[in-house]
Amino acid sequence: MRATLMYGAGDVRVENVRDPQLAEPTDALMTVSRACICGSDLWPYKELPAAPTGRPMGHEAIGIVQAVGAQVRSVKRGDLVIMPFAYSDGTCTFCEAGLQTSCIHGGFFGIGEAGGAQAEALRVPQADGTLFAPGTAGDDSLLPSLLSLSDVMGTGHHAAVCARVHDGAAVAVIGDGAVGLCGVIAAKRLGAEQIIVLGRHPDRIALAREFGATDIVTERGGDALEQVRKLTRGYGAHSVLECVGSEEAMTTALQLVRAGGAIGRVGVPHYEEIAAGGPMFYSNITVSGGPAPVRAYMEELLADILEGRIEPGRVFDRVIALEEVPAGYRAMDERTALKVMIKP
Numbered sequence: 164m165r166a167t168l169m170y171g172a173g174d175v176r177v178e179n180v181r182d183p184q185l186a187e188p189t190d191a192l193m194t195v196s197r198a199c200i201c202g203s204d205l206w207p208y209k210e211l212p213a214a215p216t217g218r219p220m221g222h223e224a225i226g227i228v229q230a231v232g233a234q235v236r237s238v239k240r241g242d243l244v245i246m247p248f249a250y251s252d253g254t255c256t257f258c259e260a261g262l263q264t265s266c267i268h269g270g271f272f273g274i275g276e277a278g279g280a281q282a283e284a285l286r287v288p289q290a291d292g293t294l295f296a297p298g299t300a301g302d303d304s305l306l307p308s309l310l311s312l313s314d315v316m317g318t319g320h321h322a323a324v325c326a327r328v329h330d331g332a333a334v335a336v337i338g339d340g341a342v343g344l345c346g347v348i349a350a351k352r353l354g355a356e357q358i359i360v361l362g363r364h365p366d367r368i369a370l371a372r373e374f375g376a377t378d379i380v381t382e383r384g385g386d387a388l389e390q391v392r393k394l395t396r397g398y399g400a401h402s403v404l405e406c407v408g409s410e411e412a413m414t415t416a417l418q419l420v421r422a423g424g425a426i427g428r429v430g431v432p433h434y435e436e437i438a439a440g441g442p443m444f445y446s447n448i449t450v451s452g453g454p455a456p457v458r459a460y461m462e463e464l465l466a467d468i469l470e471g472r473i474e475p476g477r478v479f480d481r482v483i484a485l486e487e488v489p490a491g492y493r494a495m496d497e498r499t500a501l502k503v504m505i506k507p
């Protein structure tokens with residue numbers, strides 16, 4: 164089959180690889196109907212040291228189950244399924260607590276033993292706990308929103324949950340990528356009254372407004388802080404969604420949050436320490452977040468998608484074939500595409 168491998172920064176190739184096989188009785192095999200390129204794939208795209216063997220890429224997909232191992236009960240051949248970016252058994256103490264990304268038998272697609280989703284097919288470990296069958300035929304117009312549940316919509320929602328977005332809250336969203344935009348959807352869903360997006364890309368700002376953003380701050384640094392203060396009667400935001408992962412973004416989040424407020428961080432951190440231990444303490448700031456247990460949120464968010472209340476699939480602004488994946492990485496890296504969907 165064809166699959167995407169990354170051999171180093173900027174070096175993405177689509178190559179022939181061995182077809183995936185069932186290895187464990189808890190596995191499923193699925194063919195990929197839609198996959199995508201993640202903002203987090205851009206970190207290795209910028210930084211991965213060159214290596215003779217490529218890294219299988221991709222961790223978001225929807226697809227059709229082709230075969231299941233002897234112990235798999237919850238999905239069967241022919242089911243349309245959503246694959247979260249992490250696999251999990253669904254039964255351990257962390258899964259039962261809704262934190263599938265800490266599953267004791269879990270792991271992440273595109274890292275280690277599990278393959279990548281930017282491919283024609285892949286093996287899914289722990290299929291019963293991992294795969295979610297939405298129970299719909301999945302007409303073409305619905306597929307982008309279903310695909311968003313494999314990562315970005317669930318991750319934006321996790322940011323909002325960790326930032327304790329509540330009825331009437333003033334929310335600031337840092338990051339105008341797909342996760343930040345899904346964070347806008349999530350904040351509105353959870354009752355935010357004011358949703359301030361920090362960003363300056365015109366298309367993304369327009370989409371943010373359609374998703375529910377009430378204010379846009381295009382300034383940076385101290386000027387951005389001043390604008391957010393002005394918009395929140397001088398107090399700052401109750402909830403800040405940090406959807407980037409850079410040190411600068413985290414510093415900004417700490418400046419924008421009001422006393423007693425919370426920061427939900429879901430951008431993969433590219434910093435070692437969070438500064439401002441003193442101000443965080445004296446202002447009772449909560450910093451929470453991590454890899455989103457998107458599996459836990461699928462059912463709840465799916466209901467809103469099926470009833471037409473949210474349409475997170477609108478973050479996909481380009482559709483490419485599998486062979487065009489290297490160009491897809493370039494487009495996302497150059498920010499000429501917001502989120503690229505792959506149709507193998």
Ligand SMILES: [Zn+2]
Nearest residue numbers: 252255258266
């Ligand atoms: Zn588990």
